[in-house]
Amino acid sequence: MELQGRNVVVTGAARGIGAALAQRFHAGGANVVVADVLDPNPVADGLERAIGIVADVSTEEGNIALIRAAEDAFGPVDLFFANAGLALGVDLTTPEEDWDLAFAVNIHAHRWAAKHLIDGWLQRGEGYFCSTASAAGLLAQIGSAAYTVTKRAAVAFAEWLSITYGDRGVRVSCLCPQGVNTDMLNSDIGGGTDVVRAAGDVLEPAEVADVVADAIATERFLILPHPEVQQYVERKANDHERWLAGMRRLQARVVGPG
Ligand SMILES: NC(=O)c1ccc[n+]([C@@H]2O[C@H](COP(=O)([O-])OP(=O)(O)OC[C@H]3O[C@@H](n4cnc5c(N)ncnc54)[C@H](O)[C@@H]3O)[C@@H](O)[C@H]2O)c1
Numbered sequence: 001m002e003l004q005g006r007n008v009v010v011t012g013a014a015r016g017i018g019a020a021l022a023q024r025f026h027a028g029g030a031n032v033v034v035a036d037v038l039d040p041n042p043v044a045d046g047l048e049r050a051i052g053i054v055a056d057v058s059t060e061e062g063n064i065a066l067i068r069a070a071e072d073a074f075g076p077v078d079l080f081f082a083n084a085g086l087a088l089g090v091d092l093t094t095p096e097e098d099w100d101l102a103f104a105v106n107i108h109a110h111r112w113a114a115k116h117l118i119d120g121w122l123q124r125g126e127g128y129f130c131s132t133a134s135a136a137g138l139l140a141q142i143g144s145a146a147y148t149v150t151k152r153a154a155v156a157f158a159e160w161l162s163i164t165y166g167d168r169g170v171r172v173s174c175l176c177p178q179g180v181n182t183d184m185l186n187s188d189i190g191g192g193t194d195v196v197r198a199a200g201d202v203l204e205p206a207e208v209a210d211v212v213a214d215a216i217a218t219e220r221f222l223i224l225p226h227p228e229v230q231q232y233v234e235r236k237a238n239d240h241e242r243w244l245a246g247m248r249r250l251q252a253r254v255v256g257p258g
Pocket residue numbers: 011012013014015016017018035036037038055056057058083084085086087105132133134135176177178179180181182183184185196
């Protein structure tokens with residue numbers, strides 16, 4: 001999809017990867033809604049064709065209100081980028097409310113947004129849903145059960161959406177990075193971000209946004225800013241037992257016993 005003249009919503013765009021995506025899409029000619037539960041205006045104010053919307057995507061109502069506000073500002077949404085995410089939860093002792101919030105933001109938000117966009121997209125014969133999952137959604141996040149599970153669900157949901165609506169004009173992409181230099185990575189998840197750093201290069205958000213823009217131009221489903229993730233996924237598929245044993249060694253070395 002060409003970005004020029006398109007109406008784009010990016011959630012979790014007050015900082016980090018989302019802010020870089022908003023800036024990159026704007027540079028590509030899009031009208032951009034910068035949405036976040038934090039103040040999005042420092043990012044939106046720096047862009048000519050953008051508005052900031054304070055939106056909490058952890059509820060269905062929050063997603064509905066965001067979509068309505070975006071439509072009021074620019075018209076129908078062409079590309080919705082469900083990027084907001086939380087690195088929440090460690091192990092089996094993680095409180096229920098943290099599990100609930102991780103599910104709400106990391107996966108239910110994607111489902112709620114799609115639910116309230118799909119009819120318009122099918123009527124118009126086109127629409128683009130993109131989500132930020134993680135390499136952890138294809139592999140695992142050592143040190144965080146909730147992150148692993150919810151990001152795996154995000155990948156599965158994006159696949160399902162593509163399978164179900166891909167032949168009716170709805171394009172879907174799923175961003176699965178490893179380490180990116182943001183507040184999330186630097187705040188650590190159960191010691192697991194040491195693993196992320198050990199696994200490969202830590203990219204800057206703007207580098208990730210460039211890879212995403214290329215993938216959207218060619219409408220590629222799986223977006224891997226760290227190409228080595230493809231290899232890890234293949235190794236996992238080829239020998240699950242060996243992959244699990246390797247992950248246990250990594251867990252023991254970097255995080256310690258569970
Ligand atoms: N940084 C990494 O290494 C990395 C790697 C893989 C995937 N990711 C994913 O990338 C996405 C962006 O993360 P980031 O690294 O830029 O982290 P970040 O913490 O800098 O940004 C996440 C943004 O999401 C917003 N957000 C959280 N809950 C929200 C809610 N309920 N409603 C609206 N906004 C909400 C936050 O306010 C924040 O601005 C996340 O989905 C994250 O899981 C990050």
